Amino acid sequence: MALTSTAPADSPITLRTGSGESAATTGGAAIGALCLTWLLYEQVLPFSGALGFWVSWYVVFLLFYAALALLQWDRLEAVNRVTSVAFATGGALAMAIVIATASYALLRGWGAVKNLSFLTSTMQLAGPLSPLKDGGVLHAMVGSLEQLAIATFISLPLGITAALFLAEIGGRLARPVRTIVEAMTALPDLIAGMFVYSLFILSLGFSQTGIMAAIAISVNMIPIIARASEVVIRLVPGTLREASYALGGSQWRTVWSIILPTCRAGLVTAVVLAMARGIGETAPVLFTAGFTKDLNLNPLSGPQTNLPLYIWNYVHIEGAVTADVIRGFGAAFVLVILVLVLFTTARILGGSAPGELSKRQQRRLAKEARRT
């Protein structure tokens, strides 16, 4: 009887992974390692530097943790614990890098952006020695947004049709196209700028304008959109396609009325993520946008500066003057905010799986159903 008696069928068995002792082991090892590293690093040995300190701390921590684990558990379990802690560090470090770089640009940039005139004036009347309250980033913001709009206008239709080709038609041509698209996603950004410079400016005689920069950015955006969209389109269930064909739908009808609406959220996410990448591209615009201190609303004629180029110019080329460096950080502040806004938009829009309806869409459908 005792053997066959089971736990009440309704309550699922909870597998506890974390326990008090494992938390205490981690914490104890961390604190112990901190003390030992501080003692050795700062007091006994003649070292300095924050980076070296934390690297040493981490090594000592892992050793302490391994020793503590071996005291409590057998060898297999100890190895398991040490590896899981090491992998968790990888995840934590990735998060730390994002926070460190973005917040550094935001904190240093605040010094420039807190004068609101920074956002509403250009560099037309400001020289390298003029104080921070003169000069601003308006022309670069306008340039970035206009160039991004044009680049999206070019790369969105091309990227999504290329993705549809890969996912819906396939065939012998699809394999090289897929390989090239994947290879292009990691291609040097600089090459796109050189290509546009060589084709449009040296061979066809155009001058450096906003639209040249936009074309260079779109060369980088097309593969990103195509690759991400293909993944999304492949998630559309095959049964939907078959249902449409069974009802006599033609191929383009199926794509237009079934597949694209089903994965709309995912496609929007793909495009917005590519826009977030596109707005930060620096290397493609170095040769193509030209540089100006004035506001240029027309992307078709005259040089048009954008935010990355502004930072490049004022920090890298003229980086000796403090006010210029702070202005560069101000531009980086605006750039990071724009990227974060685009990224958050993509996340919010992409929250639902293909075919899953939002609350509002469900309400609307219910309403229509009641009416009929």
Added chain:
Amino acid sequence: MSAAPAGVASMPTEGEDVPRVISARPSPADLIFRLILRGAGITVLLITGSILVFLIIQGLPALRAEGLRFFTTSTLLYGSHQFGVAALLPDSVAIAVIALIIAVPLGLAAALYISEYAPPGLRRPLIAVIDLLAAIPSIVFALWGFLYLMPRILGTDAWLSQHLGFIPFLHVKLPNTPQSYVGSTFVAGIVVAMMVIPIIVSLSRQAFSQAPQGEREAAYALGATRWGMVRTVVLPFGRAGIIGSGMLGLGRALGETVAVSFILVPNTSFNPRVLESGGNSITDEIATHIFDFGSTGISYLFATGLVLFAMTLVINSLAAIVISRSRSGAATAD
């Protein structure tokens, strides 16, 4: 009578399971639709092809003037038979290798954590963080690396060179002042590593998540710990993905421009001592000097860019093929 034998004779052929040939003639609208889609696919190929063509057009004068010497000369004097990629390529490769040495272990650890260890509630936010890391502009990394990381890492550089200086490439010949460590390929490699991490994490995570559930459970059922399961099931299944992501990361690292350009202190020839101040890279040379030497400079630098493009295209295409092979088994499950 004559009909029956004929019918009997034809019976076996009709009785065999010959699949019926199904032919559907697409409507004109569908034909146009397929043509447009095919056109988009061809356009992508054409763009890549024309990048190659237009780099060759501009780079040809320099390649013709220098011939094979262009690949072996290791000085950087424009237009006097003294310019070659051998002065730039080794440093570019050194930066990429340093970046990969840092990014591959870190990226794989993060990918394993996300796909195997993270609690389900933490998984989506972590994937979002990796996507965000890929979206942070390289110029923001450049600012961070140049103005925040570099002043703080000089002490570590000095310690490394003094205690591990017996390893040839960690040796520093210059006197031991902080100035001797500014703008080294090592620091550039660290910053490039941060930009390579998202590629490695996202690709290898996809590979890991495709390890079959049945074999994971089999490993657990045989008494494996989680690490035992990862070592015997997840890592072998993800091997092709790991190799592919590393290669794609290599292509990305070779082509990184802005951060490298911010950090490196220019140098006139290859410097194998990675901790020492001074270094070159193909991308930095192109970005900083393309307008400095007139049409000669443009030609030489486009020839250099051609070498970079050809290298990264080959590396990335191989990586894409390796990755798609690793995916092929799971593609039908989508």
